[in-house]
Amino acid sequence: MRLSARVDYALRAAAELAAAAASGAAGHPVTAVQLAEAQQIPPKFLENILGQLRRSGIIRSQRGPDGGYWLAKPADQITLADIIRAIDGPLLGVRGERPEHVGYNGAAQSLQEVWIALRASERSILEEVTLAHIAAGELPPTVQRLTSDPKAWDSPAYS
Numbered sequence: 001m002r003l004s005a006r007v008d009y010a011l012r013a014a015a016e017l018a019a020a021a022a023s024g025a026a027g028h029p030v031t032a033v034q035l036a037e038a039q040q041i042p043p044k045f046l047e048n049i050l051g052q053l054r055r056s057g058i059i060r061s062q063r064g065p066d067g068g069y070w071l072a073k074p075a076d077q078i079t080l081a082d083i084i085r086a087i088d089g090p091l092l093g094v095r096g097e098r099p100e101h102v103g104y105n106g107a108a109q110s111l112q113e114v115w116i117a118l119r120a121s122e123r124s125i126l127e128e129v130t131l132a133h134i135a136a137g138e139l140p141p142t143v144q145r146l147t148s149d150p151k152a153w154d155s156p157a158y159s
Contacts, residue, residue: 001092001122003084003088004087004088005045006045006049006052006087006088007083007084007087007088009039009041009045009046009049010049010052010053010083010084010086010087011080011083011084011134012039012041013035013039013041013046013049013050013053014053014058014059014071014078014083014131015131015134015135016030016034016035016038016039017030017035017059017069017070017071017075017131018071018075018078018131018132018134018135019135020070021070021071021074021075021135022075022132022135022136028068028070029061029062029066029067029068029069029070030068030069030070031067031068031069032046032047032050032068032069034068035050035069049087050069052086052087053083053086053087054069056082056085056086057072058071058072058078058082058083058086059071059072060072071131074132075130075131075132075135076130076131076132076133077130078130078131079126079127079128079129079130079131080125080126080127080129080130080131080134081122081123081126081127083131084126091119091122091123091126092115092118092119092122094115099112099115099116099118099119100112100116102115124142125142125143125146128140128142128143129143
């Protein structure tokens with residue numbers, strides 16, 4: 001799975017908003033500048049991403065001198081999958097299509113099932129992990145179990 005820079009930045013900015021809400025600052029919006037500085041994200045790039053998150057109903061915004069951004073609902077109700085979909089669309093696509101709409105012939109016929117299994121695997125993590133988990137630094141046991149395997153940290157494609 002590849003995550004775009006836009007998704008990476010969106011997840012990081014949303015985690016900052018979740019942390020602000022957890023710290024009791026839920027009534028005080030966080031500015032785009034504060035988010036950009038906290039996560040070292042290019043401000044102009046971030047503004048565009050925040051607009052997408054706002055249009056998707058994940059965050060809210062307020063203009064003016066006391067303006068800024070905050071989560072539209074509690075952090076424990078916003079999954080990583082919600083944010084990824086808001087920025088980049090469906091979790092897994094094959095040539096721009098949903099895997100259930102892609103068919104293969106002959107020896108490659110079972111590839112469709114592999115893509116569907118891959119999407120299910122991604123969902124099992126990304127729909128379980130919420131912004132509250134990220135902001136608190138307390139990931140669900142299933143994620144902890146996967147990351148405790150040393151093989152999970154190997155990256156053969158990059159070695």
